[in-house]
Amino acid sequence: VNTFSSSFFHIPVDFSSPYEGQLLTADEKVVELSQLVEKLAAGLETMEAEKSSLESLLHEKLERMVQAEVEGRLRRYRLEVQRWRANNTLAEIKARTSDWVLQLSRFNSNTPEFHEELATLIQRERELVEG
Numbered sequence: 001v002n003t004f005s006s007s008f009f010h011i012p013v014d015f016s017s018p019y020e021g022q023l024l025t026a027d028e029k030v031v032e033l034s035q036l037v038e039k040l041a042a043g044l045e046t047m048e049a050e051k052s053s054l055e056s057l058l059h060e061k062l063e064r065m066v067q068a069e070v071e072g073r074l075r076r077y078r079l080e081v082q083r084w085r086a087n088n089t090l091a092e093i094k095a096r097t098s099d100w101v102l103q104l105s106r107f108n109s110n111t112p113e114f115h116e117e118l119a120t121l122i123q124r125e126r127e128l129v130e131g
Helices: 026-105 112-130
Strands: 002-005 010-013
């Protein structure tokens, strides 16, 4: 038994002939070669089926790897956006608080104008939060 092989597959093919050691007529040689071609064709079909199966498995694995990479990147991007929003929101709050302090510093805290300005600032903040 010989092996019909490529770089990935090794398929045993029996190249033995019932006519070994005999001189053959042309018709016998045609029959022998036809049988050999049939064996090679069967081996080739097997090899093609295995190749197709391997290609499908590789394609599925590649799809899973790509999907995992895409999901990982999306998670990282979402976290980055969340961090940016948190930092940006904190900066906005600090800026608004500084504005409040500046606006209220113009008034004496015991005056009605101070309380009116504070009420106005609180109302604006509610409107911002409630959107």
